[in-house]
Structure formats: structure tokens, C-alpha cells
């Protein structure tokens with residue numbers, strides 16, 4: 218198998234936190250006087266907190282100063298964290314825990330590469346932190362996906378070349394980030410908007426090390 222390291226996005230791959238982001242953003246939009254739909258929420262997947270706020274304000278045709286934006290982003294995050302603190306292991310998407318264990322027992326290196334500044338807290342809540350050799354989150358990078366920075370940082374911490382890394386991503390920008398970094402990539406989830414990945418899976422239920430070895434021999 219040519220793959221030595223698997224790099225996982227968090228939201229949409231390990232857990233579905235998009236539903237919590239959606240509620241928090243929708244409430245903020247309502248307070249600001251406009252509606253925010255599930256389709257709108259698709260635009261925020263994999264996007265940083267501040268950029269998400271800017272997209273939301275654009276949708277509502279609302280202008281705010283940088284200082285006001287910081288306050289709004291903080292307010293949204295407090296609301297979002299109320300959901301995160303209630304998360305349990307049940308939130309882990311089907312097949313993920315088994316797949317991570319399977320990878321580890323076959324000697325695969327594992328890292329998390331997420332835009333979320335709350336990633337370590339979420340992994341703690343769902344008791345998965347110990348499964349990751351390295352965690353690179355939104356606090357550690359300055360350039361958002363599709364820039365490959367987050368995944369290249371994972372590779373460098375794991376001391377492996379990008380060409381032996383395999384990224385699991387649910388967002389188009391994340392798939393592009395992996396490709397821009399010279400990595401292999403599998404698209405995860407049901408979105409019709411994904412393209413360019415080597416393979417697509419609806420989730421991890423049917424994926425194991427053996428199948429990966431066939432795909433990347």
C-alpha cells in the first residue's frame with residue numbers, strides 16, 4: 218500500500234457538526250432580521266468562522282465593522298459551543314471508530330486537518346483524541362482550504378511526504394486543498410457538489426484497510 222498516513226477533516230467526516238453550526242447561524246440571521254436556509258448553510262461547510270460570518274452578512278445584505286464582526290463571531294461561537302458541550306460518542310458518524318482502529322492496527326499514521334478552532338474540544342467530547350497522532354486545527358493555520366496549508370502541516374508533523382498521504386474530505390474546497398498539496402483524496406458524504414476526488418464513499422461503514430490497499434496498491 219502506497220499510503221502511509223490518513224488525514225481526516227472533522228465536520229462532515231468524523232462528526233456532523235454542520236447541523237449545530239446551522240442552528241447557531243440561523244438564530245444570528247433571525248436576530249439580524251433575515252432568513253438563513255439549509256442551502257445557504259452548504260456555503261459555510263469547511264469555511265472558517267470569520268469567513269462564514271462574512272458570507273452570512275452578504276446574504277442578509279448587511280454591513281458591519283471589523284470590530285462588530287468579531288463580537289458577532291464570538292456570539293455565534295458561544296451558541297455553537299452549547300451544542301458541542303452536549304455531544305457524546307453517539308455523534309461519531311457510523312463506521313468511523315472501527316475504521317480508525319483498523320487503520321491504527323495496520324500501522325497507518327493518522328491526523329486531523331480541520332478549519333475548526335473547536336476541533337480539539339470536539340475530539341475530547343467524543344473521546345477520539347487518542348486515535349490521532351497529530352491534530353492541526355483552525356488555530357494552527359493562516360490560509361483556508363483550498364490552500365493546502367492544513368494538510369501539508371499534518372504531513373510535516375507526521376514526517377511523511379504528501380504523496381503518501383490520503384485525505385478524507387466532505388467539502389469541495391477540502392478536496393482541492395488535498396490535490397493542491399499533492400495528496401490522494403477520498404470524497405465523503407452525499408453532496409452532489411463534490412468532484413475531482415480519487416474515490417467517493419457515502420460514509421465509512423464499508424471501508425477498511427484491505428479495500429484501501431486495493432485502491433492504492
Ligand code: B16
Nearest residue numbers: 227228262263266331332333334335
Ligand atoms: P469553528 P471542518 C469547519 O470544520 C466547518 O465545516 C465550518 O462550517 C466551520 O465554519 C469551520 O470548521 C470553523 O469552525 O467556528 O469551530 O472554528 O469541516 O474544517 O472540520
Ligand code: MG
Nearest residue numbers: 226228229387
Ligand atoms: Mg468538513
